[in-house]
Amino acid sequence: MYISTNSLKKYIKNSDKIDWSKVWQDFTIRSAEIDGIEEKGKDIQKVVVAKIEKIQEHNSNKDYNVLELNIGNDNIMVVSTAKNLYEGMIVPCALENGSLKGLDKVSKVELGGILSEGVLASERELGISEKHEGVMDLPKSYEIGADIKKYIPIDDLIIEIDNKSLTNRPDMWGHYGIAREVSAITGNELLDLDLTQEGYGEKKLNITIEDKQNCNRYSGLEISNISEKEANIEMKTMLYYCGMRSISLLVDLTNYLMLELGQPMHAFDSGKVKDINIRSTKENINLVTLDGENREINKGTLMICNGNTPIAIAGIMGGMDSEIEDTTSSLILESANFDATCIRKSATALGLRTEASTRYEKSLDPNMTVIAIKRFVKLLKDVDNNISIDSRIEDVYPNVVEKKTIDLSKDILRKYMGIELESNLVKKILNSLDFEVKEEQDKYVVTAPTYRSTKDITSSADIIEEIARLYGYNNLEEKPLKLDLTIMEGDNMYDLEYIIKKSIAKQTGFSEVHSYIWYQTDLLAKYNIKKQNNIALINKSENNLLRDDISLSLFEYCLNNSKYYNEYGIFEIGSTITREKEERVLSIMSVCMSSNLERKYNSIKAIINKEVATLKNQNIEFVAAMSNKEYLNEEYTLEMRVNDKKIGYISVLSKNLSKDCGKKIDIINAEVNINKLMEVAKTEIVYNEPSKYPTTTIDYTIITDKNEDYIKLEKLLNKYTNKYLIEYFIKDIYTDDKKKITIRYVIGSKEKTLTHEEISRVSKEILSNIESNGYKIVK
DSSP states (O other), X not given: OEEEHHHHHTTBXXXXXXXXXXXXXXXXXHTXXXXXXXXXXXXXXXXXXXXXXXXXXXXXXXXXXXEEEEOSSOEEEEEEOOSSOOTTOEEEEEEEEEEBTTBSOOOOEEETTEEEOEEEOOHHHHTSOSOOSSOXXXXXXXXXXXXXXXXXXXXXXXXXXXXXXXXXXXXXXXXXXXXHHHHHHHOOOBOOOOOOOXXXXXXXXXXXXXXXXXXXXXXXXXXXXXXOOSOOHHHHHHHHHTTOOOOOXXXXXXXXXXXXXXXXXXXXXXXXXXXXXXXXXXXXXXXXXXTSOEEEEOTTOEEEEETTEEEEETTTEEBGGGOOOTTOOOEEEXXXXXXXXXXXXXXHHHTOOOHHHHHHTTOOOGGGHHHHHHHHHHHHHHHOTTOEEOBOOEEEOSSOOOOEEEEEEHHHHHHXXXXXXXXXXXXXXXXXXXXXXXXXXXXXXEEEOHHHHTTTOOSHHHHHHHHHHHHOGGGSOOOOOOOOOOOOOOOHHHHHHHHHHHHHHHHHOOEEOOOOSXXXXXXXXXXXXXXXXXXXXXXXXXXXXXXXXXXXXXXXXHHHHTTTOSSEEEEEEEEEEOSSOEEEEEEEEEEEEGGGHHHHHHHHHHHHHHHHHHHHSOOOEEEEOOOSOTTBOGGGOEEEEETTEEEEEEEEBOHHHHGGGOTTEEEEEEEEEHHHHHHSOOOOOOOOOOOSSOOEEEEEEEEEOTXXXXXXXXXXXXXOOOTTEEEEEEEEEEESSSEEEEEEEEEOOSSSOOOHHHHXXXXXXXXXXXXXXXXXXXX
């Protein structure tokens, strides 16, 4: 960003006492980094205001005109090829030994036998614009013979500030904000802006904000009877020095206000705009913008509309249909504030970054909109006093920003600064930055202005930073840091993931993979898998859907690896993304021969159950369930539950997918939601003292239906309790036409050795509990 020192001087009292060549070193230390300083005008010397008294055609060259110039104290002859000259014209003329842009030294030159004693200059040769169509036509009020720099602010010091250092300082994206910083650094008083406070009309403008989430404030004003078409030379020079070009009075004024206050503004031809409506597009549309480009606007982009017709991309660029033209004599002035994130996303999607969008992305102060309008009216009246202000300032302000108040502990301030600052100094520093300060016994109650409350000032640490930088970091005494060294607690999610990955790799020998976070478009199309509600990446036509299912990413690896291996396993802990949230998920793929499916399937179940038991001291309940993934085999789909909360599933991919890895291949897929696993409370391990008396084990093989879940049997077995029953567990499972589950019971006592009768009685009760509920025992 470029800053004109000439402009800054207008906002600071006694600015002539500031050493403008040195103040930027302090500015870099205290406020923002300076990328460069350029001294404008030093190559423009001995250029005076001259009057063309007489024009004659050259005797030997028709392209030359011979001019008699009045330079105040003398008349000189100048030969020129310019086509826009006329007698009585006031022009800039570089005299002998003077210089211009691109001409280091002016000398008397004989052209066709006539001695030319000077050079007439265009705006480009004066270094104040790129115009070079002819000699600059100066106002008749300029004093003949006066130095041109008396009327045109050619001499200036242009400061280039690093934009990145202003990211968190939206208040410094204009000259007035920079002037505020300089005044605080130097101790000079900041002058108030000259605003037009009275003389506004009564007409009500029709302004509606539909999208109140993304439009924080919209202020408008209608002005008519505008006759002047061109900005003054001072404004045009400032715009050029700051990287912009002069277009017309009204456009120049909006650009000037943006550079002055940091508040972007836009002017609509009031003959083309009646009802202003700020809303987001409900579908993709096209709009021809002011740069002549026909742009495709994505659904959801915030737009300024005339009724329901889009006329501008909010905060970025206006449209051609409502632009200010040379014949425009009335306008509707827009001064608005939009959500920073909304503007950044829209500008990125369009590939269109403008001076306006760059500022809106920084979270500007909504309270600047009305101030900017009043300043616009003042500047417009200065050049065109006959304007008519037809309307009141129409102001729609749905998202009001208030001043932010923060308590700053004196003790904390002393610890951060390393020194004790006097209260008067603390208050003086903060007051110089427009902060309000109320001192209490052990703290300062600091109220930040709204232009510092949108993004920059959020905590007491920010207040301390303001005090420290204005006090001067170079004034702080260097001291060794004193602190207590403590072991920081790690990232629980990261630690858990590492433990799981290490354990699975060790138990199974499976390989960890790392896949992309988006789906492969051709894979979804090949297997006719629909993903209509997924988040799509902008400006990417293929592989643009963010995944909500990590198993499909792993299946891609299976397709490649199955060319070389029949049985293997892979796993990954990665992110899945939906419109609501991002979650971390463990996904396992075990590729095996179909003949080994049952064994491998139960092995994966056991491994995951062991993992949860190790981490949480709880067992997984595997429950038959319907899957919402059409590429899973429902016959093998089981939900994993802990304390009745689903944490994942285990299943087998449908043959539609697994057949492409081999005709006799099946793929077991298990997923565990890491976020939900973290929510499971860890059960404390209860250690039971082993009995010193002997125990007895009894095995019963229970016959169940082939497809019956063990959980049903387990609930039945848990109903039986006896003080002599220590525990039971699965010993073996065999499946043919029926499922045969061998349960081992451990019977004993901590108080005595059980008699044969006591053991027999417990055994009979166990058998009775099983058989009375419809199960048969293998005899």
